[in-house]
Amino acid sequence: MFIPTLKESPADSEVISHKLMVRAGMIRQLAAGIYSTLPLGLRVLRKVEQIVREEMNRIGGQEVFMPSVQPAELWMESGRWSLYGKELLRIRDRHDREFCYGPTHEEVITDIVRKEIKSYRQLPALFYQIQTKFRDEVRPRFGIMRGREFMMKDAYSFHVSEDSARETYQDMIDAYSNIFRRCGLDFKMVEADTGTIGGHHSHEFVVLADSGEDAIGFCDSCDYASNMEKAAARAPAPPANPEEPAPLKEVSTPNKKTVEEVSRFLGVSPQKILKTIVFETDAGLVAGLVRGDRQVNPIKLKNLIGCEWLHPAEEKAIAEKTQAPRGFVGPVKLPIKIYADPEVPLPRNMVAGANKMDAHYTGVQAGRDFSIEKTGDIRMVEEGEPCPKCDRGRYKIRRGIEVGHIFILGTKYSAPLKAQYLDAQGKENAMVMGCYGVGVGRTAAAAIEQNHDEKGIVWPLPIAPFQAVVIPVNYAVDAVKDASDKTYDTLWSLGVETLLDDRSDRLGVKFNDADLIGIPLQIVIGPKNLESGKIEIKTRKTNQSGLHDFPDVLQKIPEMLKGL
C-alpha cells in the first residue's frame, strides 16, 4: 500500500491533526484548503462514512447523491444567490450560464421533493447524501479541518408539521450522539445560532479541543451548553441597595477613550460605565449598550434587532450621527435606536460618553436620560458567571471543533421554492424542513486531535484504517515471511483488516511508521521468537506487548480487538 510517511512535518502545518495526517501519508495538499486523500486517509474517511450511513439508515434516512454543480436559478429562487456572498463559488459553463459549486444542498433536495412529493401521506421524508462540498472560505486553515473542499454528510427532512420535524430532530440527536461516540470522540451538544442556513432551532456537536475554532460555554453543574454565539446570560438581579439618582453632569475627560482609561481617570469601576458600540445594519445605524466590563455579542444583538446583517460602524458613520469621535459616544441624546443589555437599566448612576470630544456624563440613568428601543441579552458571557438554567452552576468556557450541526429550518426554503403538500383537507401547505450536517473529514481530524501521542496517531478502533499491522522483523527470512503471510491471510479470513509491512527497511523504521499511522494492534514476527513458536503482539494505545503462541493466537485476535 502507498503510504508515504514523513519524518518531518511540513512547514505549512499548524495543528497536530494536520501535521499527523500529512506525516502519516493520509493527505497531500493541492492548493489552499484543497487536499488529495491518499489510500490510508481514504480508508479512514470510509470508516467514518460507514458509521454515518448506518446511523442515518437506522433512523429511516434514504441515501441519495446530488450534483456538486448547481444552476444559479435555483439559488435565485431561494434568495441565497445574492445572500450567500463570496463563499459561494460561482462558475459559468460554455453557454455562459451561471452555476455554483454546491456549498450545501437545501435547494437541490427541495427541488426534488417539490416535484415528486405532493401528499401528506408521503411525509415525513428523510434523505441524506455524502458529498464533496465547496465553500470558498476567506481563510482556509488547519488542513482538512477547515478546508474549502470537504466531505460532508448532509441530511434533509420534510414534514407536515413542526411537531413532526421535532421528532426527526430528536432522532438526529440520538443518531449524531451514536456517530460521534462510535468514532471515539469526547463531544458536547450545544445550542447554536443558525447563521446563514437559517431556521430557528439548532444544535452543534462539538469536540472539545484547544485547537478548535468554536468557543463554547457550558455549565459545570447542569447539562446547559451553548456556542458562545448564543450562550445566554442569566438575568441580572436588581441591586440590593438602589442608588439615589444623581443629577446628570458633564465632566471633562480629555483624551480618555477606552473604558479602562475613563474608569481610572474618574475613579469609577468599569461596571458603572456604559459601553456604547455603534453598529451598521440593514436597518440603519443602531447602538448596542452594555456594562463597561462586558463585551457586545453581535449575533445576539442581530437577533434582538431582527435585522439581516450587522457590523461595527466605521468611525466616519459614527461621526456623522453623533459629532463624537469613537470613545465619547454615549446614549444621552443619541439620535439612533438604542438596544440595551438588561444590566443597563438597573437603578444606578452610570458614566457614559457625552457625544462630544473629551467629555463624559456622570449620573446617567436609563429611562430618565435616554430611552431604550429594546432591552435584551446582547452580551458575551464570561467564565465563572452563573448558569442561566440552573441555580448552582457556573459557566465554563472551552474551545471546540464543530463536527455536526442540526437545524429545524421551518419553511425558509420550502416557502420560496414552493415545496408544498396537500393535507387531509385538500389544502396546500409549505413543508416544514430540517437539515443536518456532519463534517466527515473534520470528524476524522478531530479524532486525531483527541487521540494521539508523541509518536503519532492512536486511532480509535472503529475508524482505524486497519485494525492490525503485521511487522516482519526480516521479511527476507523464509520462516518469517511464511509466518507473516500466514498471519496476514488468516487475519483477513477472520475479518480483521490487516496491513502487512513487507518493506525491506530496518525494524526501527517499520516500528516508527506503525506508531505514526496508529494501527491499534501491531503484530511483530521475528526469527528468534518464531523458533520457540511465539509472536509478539503490541497494542498501540498502551504500548504494552506480550508473546503469544503462533499460530493459535491468531484465532483470538478478533476477541482481543473487542477489548480495545
Next chain:
RNA sequence: CGGGAUGUAGCGCAGUUUGGUAGCGCACUUCGUUCGGGACGAAGGGGCCGGAGGUUCGAAUCCUCUCAUCCCGACCA
C-alpha cells in the same frame, strides 16, 4: 479583505545583509558491510533559486510588478 511572513532538489533548511553562476540534512539510485527501535562506508542522480520585467560586465542575492503558500485579525455550515 486588513496586518505580518515565506517561496532555493521530493521533504526540512542554509546561502540574500556585503552581487561573481548553488549547498547541507533526510529521501532516492548502485555496490559492500550491517540488520529486534529511524544503520555505516563508498560512488551517484536530481534545482533555468515561484514567475515577469529592470539595474549590472555579471543577479538566488539589488529594484519594480505579479503569483503562490502560511500566520494573526475580520468573516464563517
